Amino acid sequence: MNGPGASTALLTDHYELTMLAGALADGTAERPCVFEVFARRLPDGRRYGLVGGTQRVLDTIARFRFGDDELSRLSEAGVVGKQTLDWLASYRFSGDVDGYPEGELYFPGSPILTVRGTFAQAVVLETVVLSILNHDSAILSAAARMVSAANGRPIIEMGSRRTHESAAVDSARAAYIAGFATTSNLEAGRTYGIPTAGTCAHAFTLLHDDERSAFQAQVDALGVDTTLLVDTYDITNGINTAIEVAGPELGAVRIDSGDVGVLARQAREQLDSLGAKDTRIVVSGDLDEYAIAALRAEPVDAYGVGTSLVTGSGAPTAGMVYKLVEVDGRPVAKRSSHKESRGGRKGAMRRHKPTGTALEEVVYQPDKQWPPMSDNDRDLQVPFLRGGQPVADPPTLEQCRKRVKRGLVSLPWEGLKLSHGEPAIPTVFID
Amino acid sequence: MNGPGASTALLTDHYELTMLAGALADGTAERPCVFEVFARRLPDGRRYGLVGGTQRVLDTIARFRFGDDELSRLSEAGVVGKQTLDWLASYRFSGDVDGYPEGELYFPGSPILTVRGTFAQAVVLETVVLSILNHDSAILSAAARMVSAANGRPIIEMGSRRTHESAAVDSARAAYIAGFATTSNLEAGRTYGIPTAGTCAHAFTLLHDDERSAFQAQVDALGVDTTLLVDTYDITNGINTAIEVAGPELGAVRIDSGDVGVLARQAREQLDSLGAKDTRIVVSGDLDEYAIAALRAEPVDAYGVGTSLVTGSGAPTAGMVYKLVEVDGRPVAKRSSHKESRGGRKGAMRRHKPTGTALEEVVYQPDKQWPPMSDNDRDLQVPFLRGGQPVADPPTLEQCRKRVKRGLVSLPWEGLKLSHGEPAIPTVFID
Structure with a gap:
């Protein structure tokens, strides 16, 4: 939670700017690139993930500006030299962003966010994009399991005191999207219009x-x-x-x-x-999704949940990465180890049974071939930014809540089990 | 990380203000109270904790102001009525705060922060005080174990992408206090003057x-x-x-x-x-304190640590509580369950062997009796605020780093073991 107009440009790792400096100096900075956000795996034993923070990412990109204060700091600290500072001074992201809408289910390898632009334009966004998606998705994913376990009974979010004071505000937001009824956090009430209670x-x-x-x-x-x-x-x-x-x-x-x-x-x-x-x-009192589920038969009317929510119930970060997958139209990928990635820009669709139950996540390469789609299938990425400008009005939190609800209903029944297991549906990669 | 002048007043749980409203209405709001921050236990198997965030708490108290924007929000949302809003409009904390300096060791029951003031003055600070101490102490405590394990080799903090974007800045700060060499986070460089690298x-x-x-x-x-x-x-x-x-x-x-x-x-x-x-x-690459220790014999010159640092290496929150322990000079405590607290204001000192090795944490009641102190013992609380005003200039981060170092040197050798165990020294309560 930064002030509404505050620059977000220094919420960035030092090396993003030294890479920029190197690329500006040797002329590679303007190469058209595609970066992709995905998770190699779900947190241990989880059966699904939910994308959180997308709208916060888009707001942050709009405020990613290097003003005088940011530039002097970078100059004084000797992070980068004049050529790079001049370039940063006029930075406005002018590329394209597509991705999974906030509240959408995701699985290992799902292309959650795709950023297209020059290397220079896109590389500097890595840190803050990941900070937001990793935090908010971790909280949202944990929160949804609690909402499932509560089986319609309302949950009050009351974890602010157990996490960073700014993370608390966005944890309340993620919990609300997951289906929590209210939050204790007054700033979440002001910033996001979430109903507060206490x-x-x-x-x-x-x-x-x-x-x-x-x-x-x-x-x-x-x-x-x-x-x-x-x-x-x-x-x-x-x-x-x-x-x-x-x-x-x-x-x-x-x-x-x-x-x-x-x-x-x-x-x-x-x-x-x-x-x-x-x-x-x-x-209330140290409840998590397991404790909530264990209380299902008891005459409980509402739950208050704190610590387990804001710590992602054992998985405080979603582990998403932001990888360069395409340069000048050519697929690229690291290939020295088990941390291999698939090169090339991806699209994704989810196949469903005629009943609406999800069957598989299909990740394809839209520049090579589009897999056939039936009426039961659904393309997952939507356009967010074109030439740096928003394509549509942001969804309301209520719309995101509905998306979460629809997603959970679409899972095969094993997908809602709280016990450790495999992802609820497999990810199929079409090369 | 809020803007330097931004109000921190809504980083607060709804119920702090409804309690205030109730107390203002029935005249109990002005009763002199003592609130105490402590941890009932250390995270599972940890042998010591380190206090992080104290200076951020004091800065936050100074910015805890209800301006027009905060008051309109509270009024529109119907959180509290006119009497309470009027009282909040002129809120300035004017009580006393004592506590453990930032970077000090703590153990179960250590009185980490003591807030004295009227009920109204002190109760509203609960949420944000705990948010900061719980987050920063969790990160600092995990970071110190990594620094111990690295045994003098430098560690670069690079976890920003795996935690909330504002928590990232304060995680970098906590890691630096613990003894990390640098951070990747440019905002931590600007806000706290921490050296950045990448x-x-x-x-x-x-x-x-x-x-x-x-x-x-x-x-x-x-x-x-x-x-x-x-x-x-x-x-x-x-x-x-x-x-x-x-x-x-x-x-x-x-x-x-x-x-x-x-x-x-x-x-x-x-x-x-x-x-x-x-x-x-x-x-680098998913290192934690155990991996760092396992590399001790290898020709490694520096470590980059990310995820495990910003998630507190399995303990993302310190679990501290803010409890009312005294009203009108009378000790008070909840007593319905295992969550019992000890009533009455506490002081604390740490006893040491003549060699400087810590022996025990002694928690006493300064209004009843002061235990005898030898030259090897050290009183642990220092005064921070008197009448709401700072007693001394804030310590520099370098001073906090030195305190951490001295503290770790004073632990009995079992205290530095990474394996799960009991607290390094016992806490002795003198009633």
């Missing part, structure tokens, strides 16, 4: 002389539809006090510790016996 | 008609002291070509893939046989 922490109860006066203060300030946190001292007493103070119209109780499954069942019985049949039960 | 990626070689012309272009642009990346096609050929182009004065070769230990040995022999006895060998 009521009270244990500190509020501890601040007061007793639990009753804390609950009374909260109900007075936030109304009876609020959520009272009942596990500061003793949960049974806490629930009794909560209903005494708020009445059976109380919105919800929250339990943040202990064996929340057992506690939720006890709380439900107690609330029902107190006539608070519509009072919801919110649980 | 030469070329595989893309630069692939851009050219052959490896030789790529190396020639790089040497022309960056001089013979540059680092040539020799593993695009074939490492043996690459090294031959590198020395042919640059001569035996070539600064370094970099190997980014394969079994880098074996390859480094072969490269050393080959370079020596070509007369390039001073040409250094830099290795």
Whole structure:
């Protein structure tokens, strides 16, 4: 989260600019190139990935400008010389970008983003493009598994305190795209218009002389539809006090510790016996997708999820790379090791059964041949920028949410299993 | 990394402000409170933690202001009402902050930061304080293990592309404090004055008609002291070509893939046989502290580390909490579960042997009794803010680096083992 007008140009690795300097000096800088973003594999045992951050990438490219402050810094630090500084001063990306829309499923080898332009134009974008896609896709992919596990029950994102303060804002965005209901992060509310939510922490109860006066203060300030946190001292007493103070119209109780499954069942019985049949039960406290799934049979109405969301539930980065695949129309690829890449610009389509279930990801070379497509197949890349300018209005977050939902519905049923396994569909490369 | 003047006030969980509203309404907002930041435990199997981000916390508190834009957002979104908005409009933190200086070792229960002020003043800082400390401490703690493992050989931080673009800047900062030599991140160079480094990626070689012309272009642009990346096609050929182009004065070769230990040995022999006895060998490619340690006997001159650094090498967040421990001079603590905290304001000192080796972390209650201190013991908290104002000039990054170094030297030798184990010293609580 940089300020809306701030330059993003120094969110860049030093070597992007020394490569630029070398290429400007020997005349290769203007060669037309194609760079491709893809993931060699999914995080260990994951069955699908979801593309996050695409719109943030496009916004960042638009703000990728070297102003006086950036240029003086580069000059003072001796990063590059005058020829390169002059070139950077007028930098505006004027190439083409295509890719998977935000919220689309991806698999190993999917060409998630394709950047076409001169070497100079395209190489300098590598670092920030990857930072955004790797972070946002990691969070979005983890979040979607939680949403699946919650099976329709709402999830509140509350992980801001467990990640970098700016990553927190974009984690909230990714979680919302995945289908989370709300976030605790107020900046995510301002920047992205995501609904925010929150009521009270244990500190509020501890601040007061007793639990009753804390609950009374909260109900007075936030109304009876609020959520009272009942596990500061003793949960049974806490629930009794909560209903005494708020009445059976109380919105919800929250339990943040202990064996929340057992506690939720006890709380439900107690609330029902107190006539608070519509009072919801919110649980939180180190929940991840497995804990959420384990609570499926319990009377839980909503989940609060923090740490596991913002850390990608064990996979904090998506491991995508930005590789040069074509120079002057000629395919290129590193070939010294297992880290081999396939040269040449790629396209991709996803084949489906007539029922809409995905069958395979087909990665092809549009300059060589287009594989036959049936009505059940779908081309995956869409144009984002032409000559550096946006082709279409950005999708809303609601549209991205719908795309995630459609994608998950299209997975073969094994694809939604939380256990470790193979990618839900194979990637087929047509050379 | 927000703009230098940008408000940090909305990097805050919704519930901090609803708690504030409740406390303002019932008159408890002005109660004097003590909040404490601590970690209940170290990440799984880690033997020490290092405090990162303290100075960023203090800078953030100074910029924690609700301007017109923040207030309108809160009002429009209905987060809080007029009374609270009016109070926020004039918010300036005017309390006291003490804590562990940046780069200090910490252990379970260490009182890393103590915030004293009214409830209202102190509660609203929770989220952003934790975001910063949890992120920066996680990165710094992982980085220090890598520096230990490298045993004096320099490490280049190059993880920007594998984490959120703003987290990347502060990861570079944390790595530098831990003892990394340089970073690839240009914004970290501008914002924090950290030395940046970088030469070329595989893309630069692939851009050219052959490896030789790529190396020639790089040497022309960056001089013979540059680092040539020799593993695009074939490492043996690459090294031959590198020395042919640059001569035996070539600064370094970099190997980014394969079994880098074996390859480094072969490269050393080959370079020596070509007369390039001073040409250094830099290795990179998914290195973590274990891989670095495994390379200790190999002829490696420097390491490039990316993903494992920015993801905290398996522990991407430090798990610190910000707990209310005292209200109106009375200790308070949650007590419904295993998540119990110790009430009351804490101080801490570290006992050492006469040789300087740390023995134990003693956490005491300064309002009750001060444990006897010998010349070998050291009080750990220092005053940061009094009445909201800085007590001293901030330490330089170089001073923080020295503190890390001194801390690691003071650990018992088991404390530097990379394997999973118990904290290097026990925490002793004096009630």
